[in-house]
Amino acid sequence: MLKYILKKLLIMAITLWIIITLTFVLMVSVPGSPFNSEGNSNEIVQANLEKHYNLDKPIPVQYLLYLKSIVTLEFGPSISQPNQTVNDMIGRGFPISAELGIVTVIVALISGVTLGVLAALRHNGVIDYLSMGIAVLGISVPNFILATLLIQQLAVNLEWFPVATWKSPMHMVLPVLALATGPMAIIARLTRSTMLEVLTQDYIKMARAKGLSPWKIIVKHALRNALMPVITVMGTLLAGIMTGSFVIEQIFAIPGMGKYFVESINHRDYPVIMGTTVFYSAFLIIMLFLVDIAYGLLDPRIKVMKKEGE
Amino acid sequence: MKRLLFLLMAVLTVFVLAACTAGEDAGKDPENNNNVEQPDNNNAGNDDSTDSSDGKVLYLNNGTEPKSFDPSIGFDAVSWDPLNNLMEGLTRLDKDHRAGPGVAENWDISEDGLTYTFHLREDAKWSNGDSVVAGDFEYAWKYMLDPATASPAAFLAYFIEGAEAYNSGDGSVDDVKVTAKDEKTLEVVLAQPTGFFLDVLTNPAFFPINQKVAEADPNWHTEAETFVGNGPFKLDSWKHEEEMVFVKNEHYWDAATVKLDKVHFAMINDSNTQYQMFESGDLDTASIPPELSDQLIDGDNVFIGPYGGLEFYRFNTTMEPFQNKKIRQAFAYAVNREDIAKYVVKNGVEPAFGFINPGYTSPDGKDFRDANGDLVTMDVDKAKQLLEEGMAEEGYDELPPITLSYNTSDTNKAVAEALQSMFKENLGVEVELVNQEWNVFSEAQKALELQFSRSSFINDYSDPVNFLESFITDSYMNRTGFSNAEYDELIAKGKSETDEQKRWEYLYEAERLLAEEMIAMPIRYYNTVVLEADGVEGILRHPVGYFDLKYADKK
Numbered sequence: 001m002l003k004y005i006l007k008k009l010l011i012m013a014i015t016l017w018i019i020i021t022l023t024f025v026l027m028v029s030v031p032g033s034p035f036n037s038e039g040n041s042n043e044i045v046q047a048n049l050e051k052h053y054n055l056d057k058p059i060p061v062q063y064l065l066y067l068k069s070i071v072t073l074e075f076g077p078s079i080s081q082p083n084q085t086v087n088d089m090i091g092r093g094f095p096i097s098a099e100l101g102i103v104t105v106i107v108a109l110i111s112g113v114t115l116g117v118l119a120a121l122r123h124n125g126v127i128d129y130l131s132m133g134i135a136v137l138g139i140s141v142p143n144f145i146l147a148t149l150l151i152q153q154l155a156v157n158l159e160w161f162p163v164a165t166w167k168s169p170m171h172m173v174l175p176v177l178a179l180a181t182g183p184m185a186i187i188a189r190l191t192r193s194t195m196l197e198v199l200t201q202d203y204i205k206m207a208r209a210k211g212l213s214p215w216k217i218i219v220k221h222a223l224r225n226a227l228m229p230v231i232t233v234m235g236t237l238l239a240g241i242m243t244g245s246f247v248i249e250q251i252f253a254i255p256g257m258g259k260y261f262v263e264s265i266n267h268r269d270y271p272v273i274m275g276t277t278v279f280y281s282a283f284l285i286i287m288l289f290l291v292d293i294a295y296g297l298l299d300p301r302i303k304v305m306k307k308e309g310e
Numbered sequence: 311m312k313r314l315l316f317l318l319m320a321v322l323t324v325f326v327l328a329a330c331t332a333g334e335d336a337g338k339d340p341e342n343n344n345n346v347e348q349p350d351n352n353n354a355g356n357d358d359s360t361d362s363s364d365g366k367v368l369y370l371n372n373g374t375e376p377k378s379f380d381p382s383i384g385f386d387a388v389s390w391d392p393l394n395n396l397m398e399g400l401t402r403l404d405k406d407h408r409a410g411p412g413v414a415e416n417w418d419i420s421e422d423g424l425t426y427t428f429h430l431r432e433d434a435k436w437s438n439g440d441s442v443v444a445g446d447f448e449y450a451w452k453y454m455l456d457p458a459t460a461s462p463a464a465f466l467a468y469f470i471e472g473a474e475a476y477n478s479g480d481g482s483v484d485d486v487k488v489t490a491k492d493e494k495t496l497e498v499v500l501a502q503p504t505g506f507f508l509d510v511l512t513n514p515a516f517f518p519i520n521q522k523v524a525e526a527d528p529n530w531h532t533e534a535e536t537f538v539g540n541g542p543f544k545l546d547s548w549k550h551e552e553e554m555v556f557v558k559n560e561h562y563w564d565a566a567t568v569k570l571d572k573v574h575f576a577m578i579n580d581s582n583t584q585y586q587m588f589e590s591g592d593l594d595t596a597s598i599p600p601e602l603s604d605q606l607i608d609g610d611n612v613f614i615g616p617y618g619g620l621e622f623y624r625f626n627t628t629m630e631p632f633q634n635k636k637i638r639q640a641f642a643y644a645v646n647r648e649d650i651a652k653y654v655v656k657n658g659v660e661p662a663f664g665f666i667n668p669g670y671t672s673p674d675g676k677d678f679r680d681a682n683g684d685l686v687t688m689d690v691d692k693a694k695q696l697l698e699e700g701m702a703e704e705g706y707d708e709l710p711p712i713t714l715s716y717n718t719s720d721t722n723k724a725v726a727e728a729l730q731s732m733f734k735e736n737l738g739v740e741v742e743l744v745n746q747e748w749n750v751f752s753e754a755q756k757a758l759e760l761q762f763s764r765s766s767f768i769n770d771y772s773d774p775v776n777f778l779e780s781f782i783t784d785s786y787m788n789r790t791g792f793s794n795a796e797y798d799e800l801i802a803k804g805k806s807e808t809d810e811q812k813r814w815e816y817l818y819e820a821e822r823l824l825a826e827e828m829i830a831m832p833i834r835y836y837n838t839v840v841l842e843a844d845g846v847e848g849i850l851r852h853p854v855g856y857f858d859l860k861y862a863d864k865k
Contacts, residue, residue, distance in 0.1 A: 032749025040770055042465045042786040044478040052460035083378045083532045156586050163590050164583045253578040255551035268749055
């Protein structure tokens with residue numbers, strides 16, 4: 001077990017290093033500089049700026065400086081926002097994105113699983129078509145369109161919720177709805193198809209034959225197995241949603257970290273690009289690792305750790 | 311069916327539980343609930359927020375987090391618009407958009423136009439109560455010019471003797487001719503006479519820095535708690551990436567003029583969202599989302615004012631066929647600027663028949679634009695003839711292929727497509743369109759790799775030379791390969807001539823020469839378009855410079 005985890009950790013570190021190096025290579029090969037603002041400038045000013053941010057140094061030296069900043073977890077000041085360090089940005093933005101993300105995942109998970117189970121139980125019935133209809137809509141309507149619609153109808157016309165900003169639980173409702181619909185649809189479809197498969201298995205028939213109540217069969221025997229694929233997608237989903245959605249955060253003026261991923265690249269803000277990439281990759285890798293472990297705990301058929309030990 | 315109902319109930323219960331726990335989480339931050347929500351709720355749905363205990367509160371949107379409130383570092387509108395209300399320079403733009411007294415009560419200018427002696431107000435104070443002294447200006451400007459500071463705005467100070475040398479690393483700080491003669495007297499010696507220097511000084515780059523505060527804490531400008539300004543308002547709170555609250559600064563020398571008690575800046579970067587917040591009463595001013603322009607632009611609550619800047623296209627004179635003057639002119643004469651302004655860009659912008667936007671008044675009281683007239687209009691016959699002559703001069707049977715480049719944006723694309731069809735219709739020339747991401751585009755343009763490319767210019771100070779200077783030989787802003795000794799000479803005189811009337815004559819001539827050579831083709835001038843809620847008045851929006859809330863009121 002310990003050996004397995006250690007080996008995993010080593011692989012994770014190597015993966016991260018490869019990602020860092022690839023990001024750096026891509027970053028320096030894209031034309032442009034962080035100082036290409038639309039405002040006026042001149043050569044002396046540009047040279048001073050490059051020197052200030054160590055961009056006048058040779059590329060290998062810059063690479064080593066980056067590696068150093070990553071190892072020490074001090075990403076330094078942002079170039080486009082020199083007031084703030086990258087650590088400040090992540091430290092402030094991530095909790096907000098994570099809060100939005102966790103609520104979204106909970107909503108998506110509960111509503112998605114419910115829809116999926118209902119659809120499977122009433123296979124080819126009205127409820128099945130209804131829930132799968134909702135799921136198809138959820139997958140096909142992009143969240144920024146949904147967000148705009150929600151603001152227009154529920155905030156501006158009906159005045160039930162505030163339009164934007166991030167201040168109270170009421171402010172959370174619309175962005176969570178907009179963000180949760182897509183993942184909900186994915187989860188609903190996954191649950192439905194695995195549930196259908198599981199329900200035809202012999203052990204379910206066995207349980208029925210034993211006279212267990214349908215409620216017990218569904219929750220205790222069917223759902224537990226049907227949720228395995230959902231757990232598989234949860235790792236990626238959590239990492240993706242918790243680190244912020246650029247579009248939703250922009251529309252609802254939520255000060256999360258979603259925008260840094262996109263804007264840092266537009267601005268060629270090298271420290272922020274590195275900081276956000278490392279943070280996101282590390283988060284994703286850890287999530288996938290946790291999913292691996294969760295498999296072993298939930299599914300007796302998968303015995304990754306024991307096999308390693310033998 | 312009963313079971314299904316039960317299941318549904320169970321799920322709903324879990325849902326409600328989840329929502330409640332989430333609610334507790336979200337409400338955990340006490341700052342969120344106490345300070346901010348209250349005024350917001352008061353404001354929502356009724357315009358009569360003046361009744362609330364906070365007094366007159368103006369709700370504005372800053373778009374994004376300011377880059378920096380360090381006057382030397384900010385250098386963009388999202389930083390300098392708010393900063394212009396937190397601090398004040400020696401001079402401040404008045405209601406007629408001219409440089410008037412600010413921290414300096416008055417000043418003397420030597421006969422040769424080189425030495426400026428500023429007399430600071432006795433009652434000019436910092437928001438912490440300290441007196442604003444001449445040394446604070448000397449400190450701030452030398453800090454800006456220090457190469458280690460890496461100020462993107464430093465070049466604006468090169469008018470001062472010794473400034474350029476120090477900033478480039480060749481000179482010493484002691485040779486920068488800014489001297490605090492005593493507590494309230496500042497002497498500045500210029501490199502050469504500069505008729506518009508007082509206007510340059512209204513720029514936030516020239517704001518003072520409280521030396522005592524900055525030396526004790528170099529990061530004084532990053533948080534509301536440590537920020538010390540000397541303007542009409544002071545920074546009360548600043549939640550990064552979220553909002554800022556300004557309150558009236560009782561230490562400001564002209565505090566009696568300031569009518570607002572509070573200004574609240576949101577940071578909403580989405581043009582539709584900020585418009586919807588304006589509609590729902592959460593904001594007092596907003597910009598017009600491009601899709602709604604036709605619908606809203608003629609409304610009563612729309613402020614439309616000039617903005618010092620030009621959209622234009624650069625010809626690359628080092629690439630065929632634009633080494634030929636007549637071919638360049640032919641392209642410029644083939645463009646219908648009125649149509650582009652009216653039907654393509656919209657939003658009330660004005661077509662540009664010259665390079666310098668209207669709004670600069672000459673010493674004899676005329677507008678620069680009126681005095682120099684229209685320099686390039688649409689003339690299809692002339693365009694065709696010029697193209698023919700140009701092709702003959704170069705010996706072309708067929709025009710080399712032409713690529714028009716622009717940085718990716720919806721408006722730029724629409725303008726480029728309009729140009730494409732005008733060149734085809736009026737000149738019979740097929741032009742290929744290419745768009746690139748801003749940073750890639752900008753690098754290529756600087757390296758003279760683009761043949762025919764879009765550009766924009768926004769003035770840093772209120773003088774025609776600001777734009778015209780871009781095209782002197784080897785200027786960083788040139789980007790056309792253009793080099794003309796006569797033009798360089800005119801600009802040099804247009805900067806340093808002490809007789810203002812003569813100086814303007816040189817500038818008229820320079821603009822005419824630029825139009826004759828046609829190394830860049832003007833399209834349209836910029837403007838400022840703002841929706842203002844009922845009762846909002848007195849916000850000063852200068853054609854060149856940053857907005858001023860000193861006289862603003864909310865009825």
